[in-house]
Amino acid sequence: MPREAEISLNEREFIKQALQEQIRLDNRAFDAFRKLELTFGEEYGVADVQLGKTRVIARISIDVTTPLPERKFDGVFQIFTEFSPMASPAFEVGRPTDAEVILSRILEKAIRRSNALDTESLCIIAGLKCFALRADVHIIDHDGGLIDASCIAVMAALQHFRRPDVLVEGERATILSVREREPIPLSILHQPLCVTFSYFAEGEIFLVDANLAEEQVRNAEVIVTMNRHGEVCQIAKYGGVTVNPLAMLQCTNVALQKVKEMSKFIQQKLDEDAKRRDAGGLMAELSAENAR
Amino acid sequence: MPLDTSTYSLALLRLDGRRWNELRRIHAQISTQAAADGSSYLEMGNTKILVSVTGPAEGRQSGQRGGSGGQAKVEVEINFAGFSGMERRRRGGGDKRSKEMEHCVKSAFEGVLLLHLFPHSTITLNIHIISQDGSLLAACINASTLALIDAGIPMTDYLVACTAASSASSTAADNASADDPLLDLNTLEEQELPFLTVGTLGDSDQVAVCVMETRVRMERLEGMLAVGIEGCKRMRGILDGVVKGYGKRFG
Amino acid sequence: MPVSILPPTAPLPPRRDATSDDSDVDMSDDELTPQTKSIVTPGEHITSDPQWMRGHGTYVPSGETTIISTVAGHMHKTNKLLSVQPLRARYQPEIGDLVVGRIVSVQAKKWSVDIAAPMLANLPLSSINLPGGILRRRTAVDELNIRTFFSEGDLLVAEVQSLHQDNTASLHTRSLKYGKLRNGLFASLSGAGGGILSRRGGVVRSRRQVFTLNTAAGEIDVVLGVNGYIFISKHIKPAQSATDISITRLEEGVSETLYSSQNDEIEPAVMREITRVSTLIKGLVACGMRVDEDMIVRVYDGAVELEAEERSMGGANGVDKGIGAKGVVETVLGRLEVEAGG
Numbered sequence: 001m002p003r004e005a006e007i008s009l010n011e012r013e014f015i016k017q018a019l020q021e022q023i024r025l026d027n028r029a030f031d032a033f034r035k036l037e038l039t040f041g042e043e044y045g046v047a048d049v050q051l052g053k054t055r056v057i058a059r060i061s062i063d064v065t066t067p068l069p070e071r072k073f074d075g076v077f078q079i080f081t082e083f084s085p086m087a088s089p090a091f092e093v094g095r096p097t098d099a100e101v102i103l104s105r106i107l108e109k110a111i112r113r114s115n116a117l118d119t120e121s122l123c124i125i126a127g128l129k130c131f132a133l134r135a136d137v138h139i140i141d142h143d144g145g146l147i148d149a150s151c152i153a154v155m156a157a158l159q160h161f162r163r164p165d166v167l168v169e170g171e172r173a174t175i176l177s178v179r180e181r182e183p184i185p186l187s188i189l190h191q192p193l194c195v196t197f198s199y200f201a202e203g204e205i206f207l208v209d210a211n212l213a214e215e216q217v218r219n220a221e222v223i224v225t226m227n228r229h230g231e232v233c234q235i236a237k238y239g240g241v242t243v244n245p246l247a248m249l250q251c252t253n254v255a256l257q258k259v260k261e262m263s264k265f266i267q268q269k270l271d272e273d274a275k276r277r278d279a280g281g282l283m284a285e286l287s288a289e290n291a292r
Numbered sequence: 293m294p295l296d297t298s299t300y301s302l303a304l305l306r307l308d309g310r311r312w313n314e315l316r317r318i319h320a321q322i323s324t325q326a327a328a329d330g331s332s333y334l335e336m337g338n339t340k341i342l343v344s345v346t347g348p349a350e351g352r353q354s355g356q357r358g359g360s361g362g363q364a365k366v367e368v369e370i371n372f373a374g375f376s377g378m379e380r381r382r383r384g385g386g387d388k389r390s391k392e393m394e395h396c397v398k399s400a401f402e403g404v405l406l407l408h409l410f411p412h413s414t415i416t417l418n419i420h421i422i423s424q425d426g427s428l429l430a431a432c433i434n435a436s437t438l439a440l441i442d443a444g445i446p447m448t449d450y451l452v453a454c455t456a457a458s459s460a461s462s463t464a465a466d467n468a469s470a471d472d473p474l475l476d477l478n479t480l481e482e483q484e485l486p487f488l489t490v491g492t493l494g495d496s497d498q499v500a501v502c503v504m505e506t507r508v509r510m511e512r513l514e515g516m517l518a519v520g521i522e523g524c525k526r527m528r529g530i531l532d533g534v535v536k537g538y539g540k541r542f543g
Numbered sequence: 544m545p546v547s548i549l550p551p552t553a554p555l556p557p558r559r560d561a562t563s564d565d566s567d568v569d570m571s572d573d574e575l576t577p578q579t580k581s582i583v584t585p586g587e588h589i590t591s592d593p594q595w596m597r598g599h600g601t602y603v604p605s606g607e608t609t610i611i612s613t614v615a616g617h618m619h620k621t622n623k624l625l626s627v628q629p630l631r632a633r634y635q636p637e638i639g640d641l642v643v644g645r646i647v648s649v650q651a652k653k654w655s656v657d658i659a660a661p662m663l664a665n666l667p668l669s670s671i672n673l674p675g676g677i678l679r680r681r682t683a684v685d686e687l688n689i690r691t692f693f694s695e696g697d698l699l700v701a702e703v704q705s706l707h708q709d710n711t712a713s714l715h716t717r718s719l720k721y722g723k724l725r726n727g728l729f730a731s732l733s734g735a736g737g738g739i740l741s742r743r744g745g746v747v748r749s750r751r752q753v754f755t756l757n758t759a760a761g762e763i764d765v766v767l768g769v770n771g772y773i774f775i776s777k778h779i780k781p782a783q784s785a786t787d788i789s790i791t792r793l794e795e796g797v798s799e800t801l802y803s804s805q806n807d808e809i810e811p812a813v814m815r816e817i818t819r820v821s822t823l824i825k826g827l828v829a830c831g832m833r834v835d836e837d838m839i840v841r842v843y844d845g846a847v848e849l850e851a852e853e854r855s856m857g858g859a860n861g862v863d864k865g866i867g868a869k870g871v872v873e874t875v876l877g878r879l880e881v882e883a884g885g
Contacts, residue, residue: 323631329633348633348661349633350662406602410710411708411709411710412709441584441585442631444614444615444631444633446602446614447614448604448611449585449611493586494585495586532584535582535615536581536582538615538630539582539584
């Protein structure tokens with residue numbers, strides 16, 4: 001199995017020392033994200049996120065199935081992650097590493113368990129038919145911050161996605177094609193976004209959005225997922241060096257600020273995309289959505 | 293089925309009759325397995341866990357000799373007994389949730405054990421969950437600590453963990469009356485309330501593990517952490533008593 | 544439903560199976576017995592006095608002078624050195640230890656031997672007595688025939704010759720006392736680890752570890768490895784003429800049987816005594832007793848006496864009813880104590 005190239009001892013020391021002098025390798029501030037790029041595909045529900053050199057693509061697809069017997073009124077929503085060998089030779093298809101398991105668990109907890117998506121709205125006929133939504137996350141390039149980037153990609157793709165409208169007459173449901181009726185957006189209840197904090201120097205220094213080199217050197221990580229309303233959706237600190245609890249609370253404040261910025265950025269990109277699609281200004285008339 | 297926990301605000305007693313800051317009954321034994329280098333059995337209420345430690349020993353796979361960088365490697369395996377939960381069900385080892393727990397226990401102990409004393413060797417923790425009733429991760433960590441002490445593997449301090457919840461739901465934003473954080477949850481409370489698992493190093497306030505899976509207002513976090521850390525300190529006292537009691541018998 | 548709602552109970556204090564009286568602590572002459580009864584546990588501050596030096600089982604956090612324990616065990620003070628000996632731990636090899644081991648794998652020029660330590664020990668081909676009578680260098684032929692000396696699963700008794708950087712032991716068997724073990728029974732104290740050394744019980748270093756026990760059925764050899772591995776076998780008398788001939792001739796005579804894996808014929812009576820000794824040793828460990836020559840001889844004699852008495856009484860109670868190794872040893876020790884007192 002090819003192993004991930006470990007960072008050399010010398011570099012390790014260099015990074016640590018530089019951090020003690022308040023310098024990061026790419027000259028960012030300690031609480032600064034790398035340059036975030038977000039582009040949407042031609043189709044609805046494709047989001048391509050670039051965070052520095054890290055690149056993640058998320059794609060939403062939809063299908064119709066029978067709902068689970070214990071959840072008759074809910075649609076199905078699943079997130080699949082795949083680490084492609086093109087991102088790093090250490091990734092292997094079909095054999096999930098610890099990092100992959102953690103990524104998919106964090107996304108699961110951050111987005112699915114926090115009810116970011118209203119799965120009840122995916123139900124067509126209770127107990128018989130529902131939409132099955134599937135989010136595929138592909139890691140295209142790996143330079144650290146995978147969790148943050150994946151979470152942005154999934155949330156952006158969900159907000160960008162439009163599902164076909166459906167006409168229900170008693171027990172009969174007809175899925176209306178895109179040509180018949182304008183597809184409608186998903187109902188998103190809140191927008192959780194992840195911010196990963198990396199700790200150095202026995203928990204004294206913490207960074208936001210570490211790159212791969214910094215990730216290899218760090219002593220501990222704390223992944224905080226929040227929405228812009230100030231709700232914490234998930235916190236994960238799996239061991240590592242110990243951290244002062246007050247510093248952890250401080251993290252949530254920083255995370256909130258970052259999440260607000262990112263939400264704004266995503267919204268701005270969504271608006272731009274909508275404007276581009278809405279060339280003739282007819283969208284408002286075509287929409288079948290009720291103003292809620 | 294959402295349970296009605298609203299009665300809590302009336303008598304300030306929880307479903308099982310505890311007050312907000314009470315732990316469940318804890319019973320622990322060490323040296324329970326003759327074949328292991330170290331072992332322990334821990335009950336936190338109805339959560340029952342058996343841990344056995346093998347090692348430090350030569351790694352199982354030949355060729356790859358244990359850990360790298362002059363350190364021992366820690367391996368964790370978590371087994372759920374088929375009868376441990378509500379429904380009788382076999383859980384495969386590839387389950388993502390147990391993998392996450394394995395990863396958590398592994399990286400938590402890598403930070404506590406003095407692994408540089410055993411270069412090239414492997415320390416294997418086998419955790420068997422016999423009965424689950426909340427605070428599972430916390431119980432796994434506590435039981436593993438005991439088993440590692442029994443195996444005589446040096447560590448900087450006890451790694452202890454505890455759960456804490458916020459009794460007000462995330463929607464009722466500003467109702468300060470019944471807003472006590474709760475300590476040491478059982479399954480019913482875990483399903484109902486936002487909670488976190490916090491693990492600290494011994495008597496210090498330093499947080500080694502912190503896992504929260506439910507949505508909660510950020511203002512509530514402080515109270516939950518504080519109560520959790522307080523619970524950890526009490527837990528350390530109890531575990532220390534178990535080890536000392538054992539030392540008295542075999543010392 | 545496995546989850547039931549408990550009645551309100553105050554959190555019970557930790558169950559300490561308190562010892563009513565230390566009745567089994569009759570071996571107070573044991574040099575391992577510490578001065579203090581209570582133990583220290585991980586994270587316990589031992590002292591912040593800078594005059595003490597830290598030893599095994601302790602650490603000093605960076606930038607501080609406080610010595611903190613890292614294991615649960617007894618504290619020892621050697622001059623100004625503070626160390627904590629864990630109640631139980633894996634065997635840590637030391638140079639000169641007599642160990643019993645088991646061959647795990649055979650490599651080109653060495654064997655890997657399981658001696659219950661964190662790492663497998665090495666036994667280089669150059670550190671064994673090669674057959675042929677004289678002390679000689681190993682040759683390419685020996686390398687090819689490496690499996691004829693020891694192969695996987697063989698038991699041997701050896702001495703720790705040196706330790707490597709990562710605490711891997713190198714063994715040697717360059718003495719007639721050491722070599723392959725056969726004609727007997729292997730016993731491991733405390734499961735895989737044999738890690739009972741530092742507890743009150745266990746094999747004691749610096750006592751005689753290889754001795755011969757006289758039994759009614761014949762003589763039995765007992766090898767007590769410091770690593771907690773024990774081998775009990777039928778005593779093989781050296782050849783009659785051994786006294787007359789020179790050392791080199793002696794080795795020549797022995798070398799034919801040196802690496803034999805074939806057991807000699809063992810009489811049923813001897814087998815019985817071998818299993819009895821093995822059971823008694825396990826019982827001693829279960830009772831938390833020290834295992835050494837003196838103890839084994841005493842307990843063995845006591846057990847034989849006990850059996851004889853019971854047989855004369857018609858086998859009413861005791862050994863045959865299966866009270867277990869621990870029970871037998873407890874009974875015997877109880878009787879010995881009475882004798883000593885009376």
